[in-house]
Amino acid sequence: MHSKSMEAMCGSTLQFFPWTGCDRIGGKPHAAVGGMMLNLSIRKKSGMNWIDLSKSACTRTSPGQRKFLVLSHGRKDCLESSTIELGNLYASFDKNCLLKRKAREVASCLNGRCIFLVGMMGSGKTTVGKVLAEALGYSFVDSDCYVEQAIGGESVAQIFNQYGEKFFRDNESEALQELSLMPQQVVATGGGAVVQPINWHYMKQGVTVYLDVPLDTLARRIAAVGTYSRPLLHFDSGDAYTAAFVGLFTLSKKRSDAYANADARVSLYHLAANLGLEDMCDLTPIAIAMEVLVQIGKHLKGK
């Protein structure tokens, strides 16, 4: 579709929300983290031209400046589905471009140091960690999997059942010690790694980031996949959500001080609010990974 005809079709309240799910746009325009939320007035002020959708997603409309695609419009009836699909495609491309750009900037200050993600079970350390690692060009390691392999392939739940929690914690500490000696890794730590003071000594060889996620969101995520793989939340009776919520509540009371040791904190509650989102579920792993990089950048610059 030609850019002019798209402009004529779509009218005047176009916005770009790179950090949210494209299909769930509805929050109020806000200064987004990583800063790319455009509306018509900003577009006019900055003298932007529409992008020709038939060209590359990274079309440069003026030297050194990359322009972004339109994703949403105040009047849904004037958007053709093909336009939305194309917008979604380009938007995810752009989100990755922005994430990679931020990752390059942060990587240049990290000097190969690892990132240790800490947080409660279900906080997204694995999901976000993989996105971060990919953007930074780092390896991704899940410390629970590392322990499982070290023990000989048994699952965390089996290790808890057979050998008890102390045995698992000792092996977890050994794993973190080994991982702290290897450069350029994003490590998703086990939810309870923060309780052993010695683990902080290992993790502080790199940069530690706390993914702070409300208990209700954690419990919903865990209930969706079941509590079987998480021995501290698994009970034979009762529904999965209640078991997860009660278990997480008890653990979080014991751990909140420990999580506060992290160098940086990413609060999903605050991130969603800053982006004008009513529902935290609309925060994509890319959005959260971007915020992790922003907070690491601030930490490294001493802000």
Ligand SMILES: Nc1ncnc2c1ncn2[C@@H]1O[C@H](COP(=O)(O)OP(=O)(O)OP(=O)(O)O)[C@@H](O)[C@H]1O
């Ligand atoms: N941003 C997100 N939006 C929606 N669901 C998510 C998000 N991040 C993670 N999830 C889901 O939540 C669940 C837990 O995520 P994940 O395994 O990444 O957490 P974790 O912190 O590594 O958990 P654990 O410490 O128990 O291993 C998964 O089912 C995952 O798909």
Ligand SMILES: O=C(O)C1=C[C@@H](O)[C@@H](O)[C@H](O)C1
């Ligand atoms: O929060 C916890 O104590 C745990 C979290 C998981 O990642 C595993 O390390 C294990 O299930 C214990």
